[in-house]
Every structure is written in structure tokens, then in C-alpha cells.
């Protein structure tokens with residue numbers, strides 16, 4: 001494992017290709033925000049938990065590139081991934097006469113990323129957006145792949161679109177403020193991908209689990225890079241989302257990875273997504289989940 005935290009992953013999707021930047025401190029690093037589409041206005045969409053922690057840093061950085069930088073803070077929680085919240089994003093865009101070049105920045109976890117991406121897909125038939133994921137789950141999973149959505153009372157993520165971001169910027173520093181339970185949820189995703197397609201990465205996770213739990217930036221950088229840039233993402237790049245969903249996703253959902261991991265650790269699977277992961281790795285005993 002190289003001794004630095006700077007990582008870059010390319011998602012090859014032809015004219016929809018984009019880069020994932022991974023490092024500690026990117027929110028405040030001017031160069032992380034260069035080369036994005038030019039526009040008169042940028043809109044940061046965040047939530048009431050993440051905004052007070054990180055929106056000012058992002059606003060400062062973006063002000064060097066955009067004449068006007070707006071911030072909209074949404075209420076925090078899955079319960080707000082709704083039409084009403086989506087409408088509040090459109091309200092701000094229209095009230096500020098934002099045109100079709102306006103760039104949206106999704107600063108938060110998967111909820112903010114999904115709803116902001118869907119707003120970007122819809123507003124004026126599509127405006128550019130940038131994912132700035134601040135949970136481990138969002139950095140390794142939801143910010144990459146272009147799935148955007150809101151919920152419907154009938155079911156989660158029922159209304160949405162595939163819409164790729166211009167860039168994904170993963171500031172590892174933001175993971176330091178993540179509640180322990182959210183860190184575990186992200187580690188569950190990391191652990192699932194190792195056994196699915198990348199056994200060398202699986203071995204690395206076993207060896208470096210303590211460093212990940214201690215939020216060591218180098219370990220997190222490597223885990224985010226391997227999860228985003230490993231065989232799973234290569235398949236997205238080569239074949240698009242269809243193959244990923246049809247070929248890997250059923251195995252992913254079936255608990256294939258958990259099973260192999262549990263067998264190695266000599267642990268048993270428990271009911272529930274997070275517990276299935278934490279039991280064999282002993283995260284529960286460590287008081288993390």
C-alpha cells in the first residue's frame with residue numbers, strides 16, 4: 001500500500017467518462033475543483049447535519065471558479081428523499097434564474113447524492129452535477145455508477161434516472177466526523193465487494209480492518225480506491241450498468257461475499273445486512289456497530 005492518501009480512479013464510459021478523486025482535504029484544495037464545466041452559478045445541495053460541518057469549505061473553494069455559489073440545506077434523513085424535497089431544489093434554481101449550465105454539487109451521504117443527481121437529471125432536461133460524498137457508503141458505492149432517485153410511498157428509489165456525474169470528489173477528512181454506525185455501514189459495502197470480484201482485496205481488508213476502524217486516512221484511501229476502481233467498476237466502464245446489474249448484482253445481493261467471508265472467519269451469518277458483515281469480522285465486539 002503506497003504511503004499517501006492521494007488516489008485517482010477513472011470511470012471509462014466514452015463521452016460520459018469521469019474521474020473519482022480521493023484524498024484528505026480536497027474540499028479546501030483549489031485544484032480539486034478545476035476543469036469542471038463553467039457556469040454563472042453553482043448550487044451546493046447539502047443537509048442540516050453535513051452543511052454546518054463542510055459547506056463553508058466547499059463554498060470557499062467553488063467561489064474561485066463560479067461568480068455565484070448558492071447553498072441549499074435539506075432536512076436530514078431518508079424520510080426526506082421525496083418529491084417535496086426535490087421540488088425545493090427546483091424552487092431555488094428557478095428563483096435564482098439558474099440556466100442550463102448551472103452546476104449542482106451534492107455534498108452529503110447517499111440521500112443527498114441520490115436526490116441531487118436526480119434534480120440535475122431533470123432540471124432543464126439535464127444540468128451538470130458533481131458528487132461530493134461524505135459517508136463511506138456514498139464514497140464507495142452510491143456516488144459512482146450514475147443511479148439517482150427519490151422514494152415513493154410504495155417503495156424506495158422508485159422514481160429516478162441513470163445520470164452520470166461530471167466528477168466524484170471524495171474528501172477522506174469528512175469521514176472523521178461520521179457516526180460509528182455509518183462507518184460500519186460503509187465498511188459493510190467495502191467488505192462485500194472484496195469477496196465478489198477481488199480476493200486479494202479481501203485479504204487486504206482482513207489484515208487492515210483495525211486501521212479502517214480507526215479511520216486511518218491511508219487505509220481509507222486504499223479501500224475507497226479499490227472498491228471504486230476494482231473489477232466491479234471496470235465492468236461498469238466496459239459494459240455499462242446493465243451488465244453490472246445483471247451479472248454481479250444478484251451475487252452481491254445473495255450474500256455471496258458474506259458467506260465466503262464468514263466461512264473464513266469461522267463466524268455465522270446473522271439476520272440483517274450490517275450484522276451479517278460485522279459478526280464474522282467481530283465489529284460488534286469492538287463496539288462499532
Ligand SMILES: NC(=O)c1ccc[n+]([C@@H]2O[C@H](COP(=O)([O-])OP(=O)(O)OC[C@H]3O[C@@H](n4cnc5c(N)ncnc54)[C@H](O)[C@@H]3O)[C@@H](O)[C@H]2O)c1
Pocket residue numbers: 047049050053076077078081108109110111112114134135137138141142143144145146147148156157174175176177178179182185
Ligand atoms: N445511487 C446508488 O447507487 C445507491 C447505492 C446505495 C445506496 N444508495 C442510497 O444511499 C442512501 C444511503 O446513503 P448513506 O448511507 O450515505 O446515508 P445518509 O445519506 O442518510 O447519511 C447517513 C447519516 O450520516 C450523516 N452524515 C453524512 N456525512 C457525514 C459526515 N461526514 N459527518 C457526520 N455525519 C454525516 C447524514 O446526515 C445522515 O444522518 C439511501 O437513500 C440509498 O437508497 C444509493
